[in-house]
Amino acid sequence: MLSTLKQYFGYANFRAYQKEVIDQILDKRDCLAVMATGSGKSLCYQVPPLLLEKTAVVISPLISLMQDQVMSLKQRGIRAEFLGSAQTDGSVHTKAQTGHFHLLFMTPEKACSTPLSFWLKLLEAGICLFAVDEAHCISEWGHDFRVEYKQLDKLRDVLLEVPFVALTATATEKVRIDIINSLKMNNPYVAVGSFDRKNLFYGVKHFNRSLQFVDELVQEISKYARKAGSTIIYCTTIKDVEQIHKSLKEAGIKTGIYHGQMSSKAREESHRSFVRDELLVMVATIAFGMGIDKPNIRQVIHYGCPKSIESYYQESGRCGRDGIPSVCWLYYTRADFAKADFYCGGLRTENQRRAVMESLMAAQHYCSLTTCRRKFLLSYFGEKFSAEKCGNCDNCMVSKRERDMSKESFLLMSCIQSCEGNWGLNMPVDVLRGSRAKKILNAHFDKLPFHGLGKDYSSNWWKSLAYQLISHGYLMETFRDTYKFVRVSPKGKQYIQSARPDHQPALILPLTDEMVEDEEQQCTTGGVGELNSMATLECEQLSEAEARIFHMLLDERTKLAKSIGTAPYAVCGDQTIKKIALVRPSTKARLANIDGVNQHLVVRHGDYLLQTIRDLSQELNLSLDGGANLQTANTRKANQVPNHKKLTPAKLDAWKMWHENGLPIQKIAVFLDKIYNYML
Template sequence: QPSGSISPRGARRSGAAMEAALKRYFGYTGFRPYQREIVDTIMQGRDCLVVMATGSGKSMCYQIPPLVAKKTAVVVSPLLSLMQDQVMSLKQHGVRSEYLGSTQMNSSVSSEAEKGMYDVLYMTPEKAIALPSRFWSNLQASGICLFAIDEAHCISEWGHDFRPEYKQLHLLREHLLGVPFVALTATATERVRGDIANSLNLSNPHVAIGSFDRPNLFYGVKSCNRSMSFISELVQDVSKNCTVGGSTIIYCTTIRDTEQVHEAMIAAGIKANIYHGKMGSKAREESHRSFVRDEVLVMVATIAFGMGIDKPDVRCVIHYGCPKSLESYYQESGRCGRDGLPSVCWLYYQRSDFAKADFYCSEATNATQKNAIMDSFMAAQKYCLLATCRRKSLLQYFGEERYTDCGNCDNCTGTKNERDLSKESFLLLSCVKSCGGRWGLNMPVDVLRGSRVKKIVEKNYDKLPMHAMGKDYPPNWWKALGSLLMAHGYLKETVSDGFRLVSVSPKGVKFLSDGGTPLVLQLTAEMIGQEEQGSLQNKEGGLNPSTTAESEKISEEELKLYQMLLNVRMKLAQDIGTAPYAICGDQTLRHFAKIRPSTGARLANIDGVNQHFISRYSGTFVQNIAQFSKQLNLSLDDSSGVEDMMSVPKPVNNSLPRNLGDAKFTSWELWQKQEYSFKKIAHFRRAVPIKEQTVISYILDAARDGCEMNWNRFFEETGLTPEIASQIRLAIAKVGSRERLKPIKEELPENITYEMIKIFFAADDLGVLEKTFGNAPTDGSPAQTAESAKPCSHGSEALEKGDPGDPVIISGACDSSAATKRSQTDGTLLSADEPVKKLQKIEEQGTEPTTANVATEDAILELAASRNGVSLEDAVKHFSGSKRESVVEMLESLRCSFAVYMKNGCYLVL
């Protein structure tokens, strides 16, 4: 058995253990898409390659296994500042974590790490390679569950952040026999993915490729000039953004621009820091620390800041200049809105940025690498000049197909400016053709503008009939039109010896030969701005589009409460010397403001609240919520509207990867939106129908990639019931693996088909079984009694809102006595700072069948465990020998100490 994997017996219980760890340490009751299957695969000892968007929860994939397996996870990360942020955050979640690197001042960390004293251990690739074999042998003996390589695109020479040291990490495999290697990145094309797998010698890796889409981000691009007047406009916009809340990062392409923008921010009274490669390491570290701790709200930096920030509440990322590649732009803009809240990404460029190709190509060591850099830079340039949906273009670059415009970028939300450009296009195409296709856009544009520079005269281009016929438009307007014609396929651009050459494509030749054919195109923002001869910033100004503000479904009073709670969090963070987001995220604080929990138990039931938070901070927050709510005339314990609060609208056909082609998308759309049957879809517009099983597999593929699903209907039509799901889970537990279907099928009755097993796998990976089947036994537990099988919602409602007919006095915040209270039968105490251990079953002491059951905390835990969850009403009915108030108080205490948590209206044992 691989040393990194859990035992077969452990594998059977890993699902429940994973969810328990997720709630206890991170405060969440369910995994995001792909997380469960990745964690499960890692714990089976198999290598993984994970490509998921920034903010989609990649880090959870390597943070959960060590908490379940009780072995160390080693994580290689490229930047010390990034590791320090992650360690700080994990410690605030109660996870034992440290890092090894040049700035580590504690000399005992290395020896403790060697003994397996940490759950998660970070190190740089240089440190990992330099550590002696003795270190790895000792750590292997202590227990290591995985070796993760974060930002794995740094391995590939085709990646945008190539680090040679990453290429040597495969050498550690000989010291870590049987330990699964896990490569993770947010930006990897197919070519880069292959390079990563080969470089790390990944053995039959499980490849998980999620969507690259970040639906909460608004993308916008504006052309600009680098005058002081423009910088003043930028400063005004950033100043307005700071009043809204959240942090801002401004990426500049040069140190000079960085210093100039930073000076303008300081002069305007904005608290801003600066970060670039020529600063000393201590100065960079101090600048970084004050930014993550919210001591300043704006960071002006070169790309040296790049991946070195793990701050979830960055609300705005600005690129001041065209980035060197679309990959780096995606990576850097991805620092924005990592907590899922609406955020904005603006890119300001000017035409002179596009002349930096030679500078970037100078980094190349061979012609192949030079062409790769040029291709990446050209992709970034085309993104700047788009007139169509930016998100669609960005996703397509990473091989992900999208069928509709996003409605959340400047091109989708702005006014459509369409015009017949046939005359201007005919002029430009003719001029490009007459110049022989041996130049970039500058030469034909200069000819159209009537220039008589030496080269034009020498080539007799001043004698061309279209010479000086384009004086009505400025040069940049013509260049923008050229880019637009490239995007529509009338011009094509090729690279030869590092030079970009523009020529007329076959489509353009046809247009010229047709003569006079209308060509209606949407003008780009740059073309409109050039025509207006004014500032090219949108007249409405500002960095936050109205679509972002409108998505905040929170009242004015609740927003005031949220601002007050931000101040409470800031004070706590300053007192203990950590970053505010490490205590809890903005999303969690917004939930506090919306729900306004009156007790620690109700606080504990909110997503994002973990055991460590409850034990250290719940009293402070409950007290302040009560006090502030009274000032604002807000009632406590209001759970209405929580589901849609601050939610980001998710298009039903959003983010469909390349492998989800027309057939799969159409099948899903017909089933979900038109409510066609599987049989009707199989025959839809087909001379020869496909199999219904194929239709089902198409729909499941769509579900895996984020499309919404009516799961109740799907399970009903496919025949997957709670009982069948329970039988399948038991069979998997008996076999000990999901790798092969046949052994699982052999453990099941004939009526359970292979198709049902596949459906179970998909639904289980997406975490929808419990949500759909409620308290039904889908985890392999014995069938429930009629009493316990009842829906739990009424019990939950009684506890959360109170029952007017049976008043219950519930204590305030969780205090130390409530958090450590246990039954009188054994007198033991459980510290709230320690993980809650599973309690042993209490022997029944000869009670008569007619004797009413008396509630103790241990007895409640046993009841909840035996039934795979219990509602308040079922618990009260079962313990008829105790008063309702006593049962409620004990459940409250158990939730405070994280012995149980609530999900789908039921109390589940951690």
């Protein structure tokens, strides 16, 4: 199994849970794998068909994603194809049902509409697994429910002996149970990996939508776009997408655009250009990027709050998939939280509406946090984080100003309690600020003793305080249909009872950015902040010369990828290029022993890479095999040549195949056995 992993994928060992899931699949057991983006979920369904020489059927939500995966797998020497409306090769369908492909990708719509005769022929040829990627789409409790995914259970009755494998990066306990039931899984093996993406920095900032802010954002991106890898900017509206795209283009930054109103051809071209590093920035709605297999995205920026924590975790998770430190910034306005009607529009069931409302409230809570953001995200998915601070989010890295907010908290909680908990935040805040709106006069809330006592602070200031009190358990939010209500919690009632109008127990709370901005009367524009101040770039731990050869190798990889019509990452990843820059191998054997270098790369492009390394090393006056501490089975020097007189012809052939061509020992043994048996 390890030899297959190294041969096709270039890795010496499996990551957490990969081998366990594969072993269960080989035992024909259903599996549910909940593993973070970048943790290698796809290997769980890519390795078994290579071991068993049978077809793995993979359900994937987007045609563009399937095309990317097929392209990448073909570069590794794996037989892969997709079936769908975009498939122009008429022979693929015939080859597929005879079991020709290791991996066969389909959309759920295609899988459900494919005739029974196709599945019966493929069953006869051999199916080793039926994988459902982005499996959270099955669940009504998930953040991206799709009806067509729900219909996949029909195939369970056809593929009775085939193990079903569901994979997702975002699933709470409730969603996991729904996935298992929806796919009629029988006693599945459930693997839940860590949701902690340690290399990602999380930051959140309040802002006001304006052309001035867009200009600041563009200026900040301009500083880093050309040297910090790729960037995705997610917007909540097409208008914002077009505005930011226009501003970035005018600033001379290679920028793509992607949203639902574009033609499918235009979206595909934009997607392809971004994947192939022809664009530095992609500005898009959430329609872009589901399962995108691009490891070197360095920044994900949300221009507006996502509709759920699951959406945010998945979209931000497209950042830093190669393990290199990367940055996730979220910019939000209070208006982002007033979109419940929009998000719930068209939802058919109460369960779906409840799921959307709960998700929206959680996202709002995340934006208002003054404690560790990573701890909140992990807790949301049921994972414990023992430390109080992660050291890699804005709240943990920058100390918040704290103040005794007892007087203001007492006023707000008392006002909410007097409003009898039948309103959202707008009503009590308006009462505190002295509003005489019709709704306040009709409810006689202008007669309350708190009316007008909070007029020195803005509406946003009071709402920020309210979310601090929610975060600390003094207030709680509930909802009915698409309406939110705020009430005083038992903890808050206890605080009110222990206080007097002229004296309250101390209540030390951190000031949010919004509160500080309001008090400093700088509400015109929220600052953009240093997008990459927390990020470590790819060339960390490299000397100046090594950093230069690293960037030169990246350029050469792009040229190679263009010449063979594929994406740069499909040739090899940034982390692998970094290791090559450190080692600067002189032979195919040394190249093959670098983690991340697969056999297909060595055989197809090894000569080109080695010549490039020699040329660049000579230009920069760097030695070959510098810093190479490769733990190979044989540690003799790469240029040490054996004594030909002491070797048999078979042994000499074996040495050349290992030293010059970089073939693994197992393949050499099989190959020579066939050759010499034939000669005898």
